[in-house]
Amino acid sequence: MRKLAVAVVVLTGGLLLYAATDFxxxxxxxxxxxxxxxxxxxxxxxxxxxxxPNMVTAVLADYRGFDTMFETVVIFIAGxxxxxxxxxxxxxxxxxxxxxxxxxxxxxxxxxxxxxxLLVPIIQLFAFYxxxxxxxxxxxxxxxxxIMGASFILVALAWDLPRAxxxxxxxxxxxxxxxxxxxxxxxxxxxxxxGGEFLDYAELSTIFPVSREMARYHAMLGVEIGVAFTVxxxxxAIYASLSSKGRLEGGL
Amino acid sequence: xxxxxxxxxxxxxxxxxxxxxxxxxxxxxxxxLGLLFFLGAAVGLFRFPDFYTRMHAAGKGDTLSSLxxxxxxxxxxxxxxxxxxxxxxxxxxxxxxxxxxTSPTSTHALMRAGFEDGIEPVTNNPKRKKKGGAKKK
Amino acid sequence: xxxxxxxxxxxVALFVLMLPALYRVAVGPTxxxxxxxxxxxxxxxxxxxxxxxxxxxxxxxxxxxALTYALLNFVGSLAVARFLNRTKPMPEEKTSRGSxxxxxxxxx
Numbered sequence: 001m002r003k004l005a006v007a008v009v010v011l012t013g014g015l016l017l018y019a020a021t022d023f024x025x026x027x028x029x030x031x032x033x034x035x036x037x038x039x040x041x042x043x044x045x046x047x048x049x050x051x052x053p054n055m056v057t058a059v060l061a062d063y064r065g066f067d068t069m070f071e072t073v074v075i076f077i078a079g080x081x082x083x084x085x086x087x088x089x090x091x092x093x094x095x096x097x098x099x100x101x102x103x104x105x106x107x108x109x110x111x112x113x114x115x116x117x118l119l120v121p122i123i124q125l126f127a128f129y130x131x132x133x134x135x136x137x138x139x140x141x142x143x144x145x146x147i148m149g150a151s152f153i154l155v156a157l158a159w160d161l162p163r164a165x166x167x168x169x170x171x172x173x174x175x176x177x178x179x180x181x182x183x184x185x186x187x188x189x190x191x192x193x194x195g196g197e198f199l200d201y202a203e204l205s206t207i208f209p210v211s212r213e214m215a216r217y218h219a220m221l222g223v224e225i226g227v228a229f230t231v232x233x234x235x236x237a238i239y240a241s242l243s244s245k246g247r248l249e250g251g252l
Numbered sequence: 253x254x255x256x257x258x259x260x261x262x263x264x265x266x267x268x269x270x271x272x273x274x275x276x277x278x279x280x281x282x283x284x285l286g287l288l289f290f291l292g293a294a295v296g297l298f299r300f301p302d303f304y305t306r307m308h309a310a311g312k313g314d315t316l317s318s319l320x321x322x323x324x325x326x327x328x329x330x331x332x333x334x335x336x337x338x339x340x341x342x343x344x345x346x347x348x349x350x351x352x353x354t355s356p357t358s359t360h361a362l363m364r365a366g367f368e369d370g371i372e373p374v375t376n377n378p379k380r381k382k383k384g385g386a387k388k389k
Numbered sequence: 390x391x392x393x394x395x396x397x398x399x400x401v402a403l404f405v406l407m408l409p410a411l412y413r414v415a416v417g418p419t420x421x422x423x424x425x426x427x428x429x430x431x432x433x434x435x436x437x438x439x440x441x442x443x444x445x446x447x448x449x450x451x452x453x454x455a456l457t458y459a460l461l462n463f464v465g466s467l468a469v470a471r472f473l474n475r476t477k478p479m480p481e482e483k484t485s486r487g488s489x490x491x492x493x494x495x496x497x
Contacts, residue, residue: 026445109364112467115357119350123460130453137450147457150464157467276392283399290406290433297426298409306413307425314429321399321436328392329448336449343452344439347459354463355432361467362428365474366421 050216052135060140061220065199068223069184072230076177079234083170086246108159116158123151131228135217141224145231152236161244170240170248173233180229187222275327283324290317302374303366311359318351393444400440407433424469431462 024031033039042055042063052058060068131144156164168176188199196203201219202212210218240248272280296309326344330337410433413426435455442451 109361111360112357115353119353122350126456126460130457137453139453143457147460150460154464154467157464157471272392280392280395283395287399287402287406290403293429294406294409297413297429303419303421303425306422310410310425310429314432318432318436321403322439325396325399325439325443328396329443340449340452343449343456347435347439347452347456350456350459351432351435354459355428358428358463358466358470359425361470362421362424365470366419368474369419369421371419371421 049213050220051213052217052220054135054137056138057134057140057220057224061223062199062201062216065188065201065223068227069181069188069199072181072184072227075234076181076230079177079237080174082238083174083241083246086241089246113158116154120151120154123154124148127151127228127232131224132221134224135220141227142231144224145228146235148228148232149235149239152232153239156236156239156243161240162249164236165240165248168233168236170237173237173240177230177233177237180226180231180233183226183229184223187219187226191219273331275330279324279327279330281324282327283321286317286320286322286324288317289313289320293317303371304363304373307359307363307366311356311363315351315355315359318355319348322348322351396440396443400437400444403433403437403440420473424466424473428462428466431466432459435459435462 024033028034034043042059046052046055046058050058050062052062127144127147129144130139130147131141134140134144152164152168155167187201187204191200191203192198194203194206201216203215204219205212205215208215208218290313293309293313296313297306300306300309322344326341326348329344330341407430410426410429414423414430417423417426435458438451438455438458439448442448442455445451
């Protein structure tokens with residue numbers, strides 16, 4: 001059985017490598033993906049419309065903002081579902097199924113805690129950089145949120161779950177996840193009240209002293225901040241409930 | 253080269269760039285040294301008899317070779333003294349610092365987990381072998 | 390040798406040298422051996438990302454990827470180490486099997 005699995009893996013890997021030779025060259029303007037009318041439109045118009053250098057972010061947060069909003073909602077629902085299921089079923093499971101070693105002390109490791117103490121602020125700063133720099137370089141709300149969530153998980157790993165939950169309890173995490181979606185939808189609704197369509201950020205220029213292009217630019221940042229709120233908190237909530245079997249105490 | 257998707261990489265004219273700058277030579281030396289250390293780590297990981305020795309080879313060789321290779325490529329890419337060049341150098345130094353901090357820490361965490369799990373080291377001491385290497389509490 | 394050739398060579402060498410670690414992931418007698426090797430491969434992947442960035446002349450982009458990858462690798466290996474430290478499925482069987490394998494490795 002194991003050999004069969006290895007054979008399947010090797011075969012699939014070989015097929016993928018073989019398929020990779022058919023890729024268009026990196027950045028090839030003649031490749032089918034960049035030859036279509038849609039791509040040409042975005043390549044030509046993104047900089048003019050929104051002044052965002054990174055086209056991917058512009059497409060994600062502006063042109064396809066509705067899609068991204070509901071992606072965020074999907075993440076939120078996933079977090080809530082995991083919490084709810086584990087809270088319902090996890091109450092009976094008093095012990096973790098793997099037998100726990102009793103002779104091991106649960107005291108946090110000195111070296112690990114000191115390293116984490118040093119690293120967590122830097123990681124959170126990096127998360128803000130990734131979030132705020134999403135217009136220019138790869139990055140944005142999802143990536144920044146994941147890095148931010150990882151910093152909270154790191155605290156939970158180095159000490160224990162209660163210590164991390166002092167910083168961000170699961171109730172507050174779910175609250176903040178909702179706030180993130182509210183920020184996103186609120187920006188869209190604000191645009192709607194100002195006379196445009198839902199998520200038509202250019203209308204925001206009527207109340208903010210910026211041009212229509214820069215309104216879209218800045219609204220994208222606001223939207224990404226909402227996404228980052230949701231992703232950070234849902235990441236941590238999922239980790240907290242999964243690592244403690246829904247009891248939200250003890251834990252890994 | 254087409255399989256490396258390098259079709260539109262800038263074409264380097266051999267006659268113009270006849271010789272390498274000093275920074276590039278330094279960078280290449282550092283990166284080559286790093287690869288040498290990684291060879292040591294890989295051989296150690298492959299050949300050593302027990303968990304602790306493998307961990308030793310992997311932890312030390314891996315960290316040092318990562319540092320050297322990254323520093324080497326930082327020097328190789330640092331060809332102009334523009335603001336972007338300095339920023340790039342700073343960022344690569346950031347990765348170097350990050351790996352320098354995290355790699356030994358995760359090695360330590362894994363080592364401690366293995367030790368408390370009761371993995372016995374290979375020793376010549378018969379007494380120790382009978383008692384086992386695990387810490388009894 | 391131009392810098393570009395050197396970069397390609399370094400990347401390929403890095404990849405080839407990851408293979409012994411991959412062997413250790415596949416056969417390593419204890420799960421900790423596998424973890425060490427996975428950790429090594431993860432660190433080296435971060436380095437490889439920087440090298441790919443040098444090849445594509447987009448280092449400023451790939452440096453962020455490398456940093457994120459190194460961070461997630463650290464979190465991952467810490468999590469698994471912590472998990473294996475706290476829970477221990479089937480304690481007797483595992484240690485005896487691990488030690489017997491090791492004795493065999495030593496005798497050979």
